């Protein structure tokens with residue numbers, strides 16, 4: 253069904269090896285480090301000692317939780333900082349990053365503060381829900397997390413993204429008119445096309461729909477529309493429009509809602525039945541809830557694979573939309589090929605890793621399908 257793999261693609265994938273290996277080594281180091289930290293916390297007295305400190309310093313359970321999990325989050329961040337720095341260094345070395353260290357550290361600090369505010373808020377709700385609904389707290393928390401993520405998706409383009417990138421309405425241009433016209437044709441309501449200033453930080457190109465309801469907008473990275481032909485930008489956009497027409501955002505939210513409820517339900521049952529008795533802990537104590545978190549992350553691994561598989565079916569459908577409904581298969585294939593070169597992606601990534609973790613099908617397969625004779 254597919255054509256032969258082009259030799260330039262194979263050569264590109266091979267040339268990327270040093271780059272990919274550098275990142276892979278960092279990734280594995282990061283995973284081993286967080287596994288070690290978790291093991292030290294739960295299999296040595298360290299976690300209990302941190303909890304004892306929290307109980308001495310704070311009388312209220314909220315204070316104890318914030319102290320306990322805040323300290324853990326900060327320690328994790330400090331341990332992973334050298335790895336993030338090395339990762340940025342690799343992006344520099346291969347000419348993909350353009351962001352200077354000062355601005356990079358600024359972004360790290362902003363991420364930390366944002367995480368503290370959002371994470372702190374979620375933590376308070378988790379703790380309170382254990383008092384409010386001792387048996388069904390996880391149903392309440394699951395519902396809260398889903399609604400909260402919908403709210404964040406809505407606020408992202410107005411509050412979160414502008415913290416890191418310049419976003420402004422795109423100057424009037426024939427390209428902008430074409431994008432809005434395409435939306436009208438498929439009855440997708442969008443008020444504005446935004447320019448996203450990715451170029452001062454990275455060479456990687458991107459385009460997306462962002463926001464929900466009133467905040468919904470088209471966002472095109474300057475790295476995309478300044479380097480690609482209008483046909484290619486329109487084709488990449490047509491793929492994004494396919495997601496909109498298919499309601500993929502809501503389908504994705506529905507699937508993560510299922511995953512959250514299944515994950516929370518199974519993890520809280522396992523924690524109560526086996527984990528807490530084994531450690532002699534209560535779920536309302538910081539250490540007991542840490543055990544729940546660890547159990548939850550194990551339970552969610554297979555659910556993550558299900559989400560990746562589902563996401564890839566939606567990507568195929570969006571490509572199909574660009575191909576059949578807008579006849580932009582050719583420029584989409586061109587754009588995907590250039591993006592894969594530009595973003596240092598691989599045309600044919602490792603099939604096992606791709607199956608388990610990738611949200612998108614291999615670019616090589618997508619391009620060959622778009623180019624296949626109809």
Ligand SMILES: [Zn+2]
Nearest residue numbers: 491495567570
């Ligand atoms: Zn997509």
